[in-house]
Amino acid sequence: MWLFRSGLVLLTYSLLNLYGGFRFFAFIRFFFPAFKAFVFWPPFIVFCYSMVLVYLLRLDRIQNLRHMAMYPMPVIFYFCMGLLVLDAALLALRFLGGISIPPVFYAARTGIALVFTVIVLAYGYFHAKDIKTVHYTVHLDKGGPDLSAGAPGPAAPGTPASGSQAPLRIALISDLHIGGTTDRPWLARMVDSTNAVNPDIILMAGDIFDNNISTMPDREEKAAELRRLSAPLGVYAVPGNHDVDRLSLRGGASTDLIREFLEKAGIVFMEDEVRLINDSFYLAGRRDIRPIGGSPERKSALELMEGLDKSRPIIFMDHQPLDYRRLDEAGADLILSGHTHRGQFFPGNLATRRIFKNAGAVHYGYWRGNSAQGIITSGIGVWALVLRVGSNSEVAVVEVFFRD
Secondary structure: OHHHHHHHHHHHHHHHHHHHHHHHHHHHHHHOOOOOHHHHHHHHHHHHOHHHHHHHOOOOOOHHHHHHOOOHHHHHHHHHHHHHHHHHHHHHHHHOOOOOOOHHHHHHHHHHHHHHHHHHHHHHHHHHOOEEEEEEEEEOOOOOOOOHHHOOOOOOOOOOOOOOOOOEEEEEEOOOOEOOOEOHHHHHHHHHHHHOOOOOEEEEOOOOEOOOHHHOOOHHHHHHHHOOOOOOOOEEEOOOOOOOEOOOOOOOOEOHHHHHHHHHOOOEEOOOEEEEEOOOEEEEEOOOOOOOOOOOOOOOHHHHHOOOOOOOOEEEEOOOOOOHHHHHHHOOOEEEEOOOHHHOEOOHHHHHHHHHHHOOOOOOEEEEOOOOEEEEOOOOOOOOOOOOEOOOEEEEEEEEEOOO
């Protein structure tokens, strides 16, 4: 099934390349009639399949090259999407309205599609750098920490009146991808945006790094930026599928350097462990279910829950929302995830919506099981492409109300 789906995606992408390629070649020939096909098609094909070539030539560990090779995909998609809409309009005029379409209009159609592509990509680039704040309210039928005396910051909508137990304010961030698309100035903005919500606790739901931390420049400076994250109950993180250092160990992948880096930054790195926070609620952090280049072995939900006092709230961090049904059955109260990026750019959100619905969760936002609840954030950073269309870079503020 996986091979079939991959083949279908490759076939669709190839058909789009042919469609867009012929239209673009005709556009060039309109202005330069002597332009030859053998000059056009080889570089166009290399451009379209640069991502495949990078992996075939084993150049994917060159991070900047790998990221650059990803850009042709949205370029081709949005160019062809614009062409399809305009082609449909021209066909309607021709066959329904009986209007003869001169060649200049076909050239103008391709030019408009190119301008549309540039506008969408420019919007997506700047939109990706604009960090939003989204709010969720969760009610748990268990007692929680008494934070009423020192509830940080202004009260959120729905906060109980004075004298009632204040909610636990969680700042949920995920998918920073430090070392890839995240440089130090952008990391500083992420930290500022997170601190601005005045959280009680900061939870980082994986993909903090973008592989190969051993080759990441400015490690000390970036650690200093993360050290500025501030919350009374601390900062905790779990690994994501990208949080492995494939160059740190020959023939394998490790999280040792990642753990060391985060410890220097004052962040507690949790890999299949549970901690009692503030003597009032449990925080469980899971290893990733599918780490890149690493071992997929991890404790089950039931193993992590063993021996816990289930009268206390149990909050799980699990990077990929693929195990929600088992966590729900095991007795988790709240599950926090990232990974999906909400597709990052259209039409990726259509794919992630289907994938995670089939897995028993959602690709973004609030999820409700039989007893557990979940929040999946679209992430505060981006992967590979500095581009967001139809999704936001965000800090998710989760206000957790407990039973008095």
